[in-house]
Amino acid sequence: MSKLALVTGATSGIGRAFARRLAGDGHDVIAVGRRADRLAELASGFPGDRVRPVVADLSTDDGVEAVAALCAGEPLSMLVNNAGVAYYMPFADLPAEKARELLHVKVVAPTLLARAAVPGMLARGAGAIVNVAGMIAYSGPAPAEQMPRRAVYAGTLAHLVTMSQVLHAELSGTGVRVQVLCPGVVATEFHERQGLDLGAVARMSAEDVVTAGLRGLELGEVVCAPGVEDGRLLRAVSEAQLAAFGAQSPRLAERYRQD
Secondary structure (H helix, E strand, O other): OOOEEEEEOOOOHHHHHHHHHHHHOOOEEEEEEOOHHHHHHHHHOOOOOOEEEEEOOOOOHHHHHHHHHHHHHOOOOEEEEOOOOOOOOOHHHOOHHHHHHHHHHHHHHHHHHHHHHHHHHHHHOOEEEEEEOOHHHHOOOOOOOOOOOOHHHHHHHHHHHHHHHHHHHHOOOOOEEEEEEOOOOEOOOOOHHHOOOOOOOOOEOHHHHHHHHHHHHHHOOOEEOOOOOOHHHHHHHHHHHHHHHHOOOOOOOHHHOOO
């Protein structure tokens, strides 16, 4: 049986790079995106039906349900939840509809698509889910002058990190692998769509991000950070989180007690 991958956000950037790499490596690919013209151009670069374009808007319930049906009904060997959107502005200025779109694309969609794909992967005893987040997931403690105007976006990425870690543990030993891919700044159209000019900023290529993600799966990494040279830093974050989690007590902490 040929390998079959479904990639969301496949019209540009990391999603397009994933679709091209996987198709080139022999996967059949279901490429999901909002722009039919770009999906058609992607598919035209490969023979036959190697790349199957699917137009869907994951900011809508209908779009999520349509792609979830594919995840449940097709024998996926890999699901790449890559679709993304970001609105960089002060929280008080973020229109409710844009906040809703952010949550739908980066929280609702990847959660429901993974939920649809997992039962089939479990039945087949194999599969991989890659949730594309970003290092901004770890930026919560940063001061406002360093990382402003992206509270909701950062929160959605943090959701992907935690969900992926917990799901990995839950599926341990089943043959189904889970990874959260956390690149830094990547040379794609993503920031241009936010009106940001990062032309002078050193950025990783989308192709390198994909290389890291696929190699990270081979290495068994749950959190893959392509631009972090010292992997001990990521392990230290996890160890600190578990230490705080394990330090809970039913007794009120001393600093909160009043004389």
